[in-house]
Amino acid sequence: MDLQINEQQRLLKESVQKLAADLYPFEKREAIRLSEAGWSRDYWAQYAELGLAGLTVEEAYGGIGCGPFETMVVMEELGRSLAPEPFVATVLLGGGLIRHAGNEEQKERLLPGLCSGELLLAFAHLEEQARHELHDIATVAAKTADGYRLKGRKTLVLHGSDADVLVVAARLSGDRLDRDGIGLFLVAGDASGVSRQGHRTIDGRPAAEIVFQDVDVPSRDMLDAPGETLAVIERVADETIAALAAEGVGVMDEMLKMTIEHVGLRKQFGTEIASFQAIQHRLADMYIALEQARSMAIYAAGIGRDNDPERRGAGIAAAKVQLCRSLRYVGQQAIQLHGGIGMTMEYKVGHLFQRATAIEALFGGAEHHLQTLAAGGGLFAA
C-alpha cells in the first residue's frame, strides 16, 4: 500500500493548479458562467494543450495514458476551482465508453480528436423514468437494412448541446428494464432527427434534453460490445463516480478553507466568531466529514479498476454514500457559518454548495447507493 502521490502526480497537480489559478478567479469564472454556453472552448483548448483532454487515453491515440489516481488528482483541483469545462462529459463519459467499447477503427477515428480538444463528446443515457437505474432504457434502436434507427428521449445529457458526437444508449431488444439487449451508438450532434434543448443544471452547468426522432445510424457507428454493453456502461459510471468523489473532495476542501478564513476574520460581539466553541466544534466536524470522504475517494479510485463488477460496484456505492453525506454536511455548515453572505451568488461558497448538491444527485445519491449496498452483501462479506 502506498497512500502518497508520486512525483509525476505531484507535477500534474501543480500544472492543473496553475491552469486553474489563471482561468478561474471569481470574476473571470462568473463571466464564463453567465455567457451563453456556460463554458469556454478557448479554455478547453488550454486543457488539451496540457494533455488533460486525453488524460485517460492511451498514448497510441494521442493521449497521456493516465490512470484513476491521476484522474483523482486532476478532479480534486477542478472541484476546488469550480471548473465548468466538459471534462466529465467528454473525457470520462464519452471518452470512457469509446475506450472500453470502441473497436480499433472507432478509436482511431475519435480519440485523437478528443485528445486535441477539438472533438466534444457527451453521453445520452438517462431517461426521465429511469431514476438512477443504468439499465432502464426505453429508447429503441431498430434494425434497418444498413444500420439502426433510433427513437427516444434522453434527459440530463451533460454538455449535450455542444457535443459534436453523442454516445447514445438504446435498446436493440427486450423490455425497458431488461439488462440485456442494450447498444451504444455514435450520433453526430447535428444529425437529422436529433433535437436538443439546452438548459442549465442547478449549479449553472450546461446540459440538454435530447429527442431522437428516427435517427439513422450506420452499422459502423455502433460500439462493439455485444452482450456486454451494460457492463461497459456500469464500468464507465463507476469510474465517473470515483472521479466525482475526488471532485467533491476538492469542493469540500475549498468550502472548509473558505469557512475557516471567514470565521477567523468575521467579528461579532467584539471578537472573531472563530473564538466561539460552538463554531470550533462545527469546523472540527466538517474536517472529519471531509477526511472521511477523502479516504473514500482514494478507495474509489483504487476499486474502480477492479474487474469484478460486484466488488467494484459495492465499493463505488460505498464511496458515493460517504461522499454524499459529507457533501451535504460540509456544504450546509459552510453556508450556515458564513451567515447571510453564504446565501448569495456574490460569494464563491454558495457556488461550491450548488456544485456539491449537483454532485450528490449525479449517478445516484446516498439513499440509492446505500440501499444497493444493503441489498447486496455489504462491504465486509467474508
Place this chain on the structure above:
Amino acid sequence: MDLDFTDEEAAFCEEVRDFVRKSLPRSIRQKMLFNRELTKDDLITWTRILDKKGWAVSHWPVEWGGMGWSPVKQALFIDVMQQEMAPDTLSFGTSMVGPIIYTFGNETQKKRFLPRIVNLEDWWCQGFSEPQAGSDLASLRTTAVRDGDDYVVNGQKTWTTLGQHADWIFCLVRTNREVKKQAGISFLLIDMTSPGVTVRPIQTIDGGYEINDVFLDNVRVPAENLVGEENRGWDYAKFLLQHERTGIARVGASKASLRRARELAEREGRDNSARLDLPHIRSRIALLEVELKALEITQYRVLSEESQSGGNSHSPAASILKVKGSEIQQAISEVMLDLAGPHALTLLTPADGHNDLDRSWAGTVAETYLNWRKVSIYGGSNEIQRNIIAKQLLAS
C-alpha cells in the same frame, strides 16, 4: 389536560378551511404548492381577500382590526391557513412594525400607518441587519442625527427581504454613540421614496431575488417618524422577538409539505416499478412526522404557558420552536431533493415551456433546498438560539 379540540375549535378549523378553499385563487395556491415566488400583486390580492373577511390581522387588538381570538385559536387559524397553502401575510407589516406601532407608537402614527398595513397598501421591509451587525445586532452603525425637525440618516442595511417592493422600511438606527451600545438605538420609520435611499438587489443561491442592500445616504426623515422614545429602540426590537412566537415554528406549512412528500413518494413508486431507495425515503418522511407532532404539542404548551403567565414567560421554549421548526423545514426539503433524484438537477421554469406545474415538481425542489438554508440563519440563527437555551438552563 385534554388534547382534543372542543366542538367550537373543530368548527372553527372547518370554517377557515372552507374559506381558504373557496377564496384562495388557484394560481396562487399552485405557486405555494411548488414553492415558487409570489409576485407583489399575488400577495396584495390575497391580503385584500383576507381583509374583506376581517382576517388579515386577526392577532391584532380589536380596535385596529383584530379578532380578539385566544392564542390557541390564533394558532389554529395559522395552522389551517398554512395547511391549505394560503400565503402568510407580509410579516414585516402584520407581525413586526404593526405590533410595534400599536404598542409603542403615538395616536397619529397608529391612525396613519395601521390601516394601510392591514390591506397592504403600504409594503414594509425590515432594516435591522447591517454588514457588520448580524447576530450582534446591537453593534449596528447606521446613524440618525437630529437636524431641526428631521433626522439625517446615514448607513447601510443589508439582507433586506423584499425591500425591492417596499414603500417603507423600519430601521434600527444609532442616535447616541456615547452610551452602552444597546442604549443608543432608536426605531425609525423611513419612506423608501426619500432622496438618498438606494436599493440594490442581491441574487441568492437558488437563483432568486428576495434580498437587497439598502443604502441610506443623507436621508432626511421627519422626526415624527420616530416610534416611541429616542434611544429605546432596542427594547422595542426585543419586544418583537418575544412577541412573535406563533408562526415561527411553521407547523402547518410543514404538515402540508410532508403530506405532499408522502404523496409524491407514493406516486414515484407507482410510476417507477419498485425502486429500492423509495421505502427508505418513506420512512424518513414518517420520522419527520413524529418530530413535527412533538413540535406541534410543544408549540401549544408554549402558548398555554403564555396565556397562564400573561405573556411574561421566560422559558426557553420559544427557541425550541425556532430551532426545531427550521430544522424540520430543512429536513423536508432534503427529503424532497432525494425523492426527485436526478430530476432535481434540472431547473424547470415556465419560461422553458414547462407550464405543467404538477409534472415538473422535481424541477423546483433543489431551489427550495438551497433557499431553505436561510431559515436557520435569519431571525436569530440556530447557534444564537442554542446559546439562549443554554444560558437560561444554566442560570436557573
